Amino acid sequence: DTNVENEEPFDPNKEYYSTSVLGLIKVFELEREFMENFTLYADALQEKANNLKSYLDALKRPRYTTHEERETFVSQPLNAFSLIRRLNQDWPKLQNYIKKSVGLKHLNAMKEMLTKAPDDHDLNETLKGMHRIETTYDLQPRDIANGLLQSQQFNYKLTARECLVLALHKFESGDYQRSLKWFKAALEHKAVGNDENEENAFETFVRTVVQRTFSLSNQSLENETLQQLLNQKFQTPMEEFISSQLRKWDMENSTTTNTAHNIGCRGLFPKRSNGLVCRYNSTTTPFLKLAPLKMEELSLDPYMVMYHDVISNKEIADLKGEIKEEMGNGWADRYEVVDRVYWTREESAIRKRINNRITDMTGFDVREFPALQLANFGVGGYFKPHHDYFTERILEIEPNNPLGDRIGSLIIYAGDLSQGGQTLFPEIEVAVEPKKGNSLFWFNTFDDARPDPRSLHSVCPVIVGSRWTVTKWLHYIPQIFIKPCHPKVQNITLNA
Numbered sequence: 320d321t322n323v324e325n326e327e328p329f330d331p332n333k334e335y336y337s338t339s340v341l342g343l344i345k346v347f348e349l350e351r352e353f354m355e356n357f358t359l360y361a362d363a364l365q366e367k368a369n370n371l372k373s374y375l376d377a378l379k380r381p382r383y384t385t386h387e388e389r390e391t392f393v394s395q396p397l398n399a400f401s402l403i404r405r406l407n408q409d410w411p412k413l414q415n416y417i418k419k420s421v422g423l424k425h426l427n428a429m430k431e432m433l434t435k436a437p438d439d440h441d442l443n444e445t446l447k448g449m450h451r452i453e454t455t456y457d458l459q460p461r462d463i464a465n466g467l468l469q470s471q472q473f474n475y476k477l478t479a480r481e482c483l484v485l486a487l488h489k490f491e492s493g494d495y496q497r498s499l500k501w502f503k504a505a506l507e508h509k510a511v512g513n514d515e516n517e518e519n520a521f522e523t524f525v526r527t528v529v530q531r532t533f534s535l536s537n538q539s540l541e542n543e544t545l546q547q548l549l550n551q552k553f554q555t556p557m558e559e560f561i562s563s564q565l566r567k568w569d570m571e572n573s574t575t576t577n578t579a580h581n582i583g584c585r586g587l588f589p590k591r592s593n594g595l596v597c598r599y600n601s602t603t604t605p606f607l608k609l610a611p612l613k614m615e616e617l618s619l620d621p622y623m624v625m626y627h628d629v630i631s632n633k634e635i636a637d638l639k640g641e642i643k644e645e646m647g648n649g650w651a652d653r654y655e656v657v658d659r660v661y662w663t664r665e666e667s668a669i670r671k672r673i674n675n676r677i678t679d680m681t682g683f684d685v686r687e688f689p690a691l692q693l694a695n696f697g698v699g700g701y702f703k704p705h706h707d708y709f710t711e712r713i714l715e716i717e718p719n720n721p722l723g724d725r726i727g728s729l730i731i732y733a734g735d736l737s738q739g740g741q742t743l744f745p746e747i748e749v750a751v752e753p754k755k756g757n758s759l760f761w762f763n764t765f766d767d768a769r770p771d772p773r774s775l776h777s778v779c780p781v782i783v784g785s786r787w788t789v790t791k792w793l794h795y796i797p798q799i800f801i802k803p804c805h806p807k808v809q810n811i812t813l814n815a
């Protein structure tokens with residue numbers, strides 16, 4: 320992959336709007352509020368213009384172009400009186416009215432809102448998310464620009480400026496091949512007629528390419544030469560020049576994106592037919608005798624199952640309703656994750672219900688660690704491949720955990736997604752669809768509590784939808800009598 324992910328220094332306290340749908344809703348609200356004030360401001364300006372216009376209309380009279388006509392007009396006392404009075408009384412008022420600012424209240428509100436607008440880091444994080452979607456699923460810039468995301472056609476087209484921002488982002492991250500494709504998409508989406516902002520955007524891109532050309536060839540960049548090139552910016556020789564440079568640099572810098580994670584996300588893991596079954600589980604806890612759970616085996620070794628329809632929309636809504644206001648802000652973890660996370664630390668009826676359900680699914684005791692982790696993903700939100708058992712990374716997040724290693728993990732899918740966001744196990748080539756209401760459970764360690772590297776997992780970048788999850792790590796110590804450690808040597812093979 321390219322170096323897009325690592326170019327910025329990591330700031331753990333930085334909040335991003337784009338790393339969760341919850342954050343994006345805030346920006347949506349911000350724009351709506353901005354537009355409301357903008358409209359009221361424009362209305363106030365309009366009203367002022369209308370008032371000025373009607374004053375002018377009231378003054379309408381013949382033009383009196385000759386000296387004689389004017390003499391006749393002012394020799395009439397009513398006209399003369401009216402003229403003097405207007406200029407003495409109305410004009411100063413008119414001056415004041417013209418000087419008076421209107422809609423200041425709305426203007427100030429708009430200024431205040433600007434302080435909350437997404438900054439450059441937000442834009443960069445969003446561009447990274449867009450890049451992740453594009454490269455993971457190997458989408459073509461031309462299709463994206465035309466609103467085609469995988470097989471779904473949206474009624475949306477990117478403007479040339481938007482294409483150029485993407486082209487520049489690829490350029491800056493060294494992905495010259497995709498930069499060229501975005502540049503071509505920008506040419507295809509050029510507005511009819513002259514658009515100054517668009518021309519500036521083209522000029523910036525051309526300048527960037529020309530500058531690299533010159534700096535690579537150790538030539539000093541003569542202002543005249545640059546200007547000459549810029550002058551022919553939309554002509555074929557210029558386009559050819561840009562294309563040939565980007566193509567040349569791409570060869571020097573060729574990258575491949577065929578990792579197991581990407582292959583899995585593209586739906587290209589081999590189909591498995593190994594005697595796995597779906598059945599009702601009515602034995603893990605006594606409660607299941609009354610209400611068995613629909614269980615689908617995904618893998619026997621390592622053990623991994625999917626429970627279907629274990630949580631209702633109502634329960635999901637209750638849980639979200641409880642935490643939404645307090646949910647922390649989105650963050651971009653240096654190691655793997657881009658999302659917004661919240662721990663439900665308060666005891667509540669719905670949390671208890673869900674914990675009971677988790678015990679029904681796993682047989683494990685969760686009373687010592689009743690917190691639930693909620694996550695909401697944003698633009699291209701994902702997890703890099705990682706292990707949930709104690710690694711340096713996890714010990715950094717959870718130092719001195721008295722509960723022991725995370726022997727199992729359970730995810731409840733609680734959001735509506737139409738594309739992307741599968742949970743992947745690259746080592747055993749399993750891809751799990753994040754269907755709302757379902758729950759995925761797997762073991763991270765062998766029976767003797769050694770880490771099982773086959774539990775490596777990742778999350779594919781979300782393409783379309785709001786991915787919500789409830790995550791529960793099942794720690795070793797509380798299960799010590801429920802799932803005692805069986806010392807047993809296992810032979811495993813990895814599909815590396």
Ligand SMILES: O=C(O)CCC(=O)C(=O)O
Nearest residue numbers: 702707730742778788790
């Ligand atoms: O959301 C998922 O599907 C997996 C999340 C995960 O791997 C984790 O929270 O450690």
Ligand SMILES: [Fe+2]
Nearest residue numbers: 705706707776
């Ligand atoms: Fe994980």
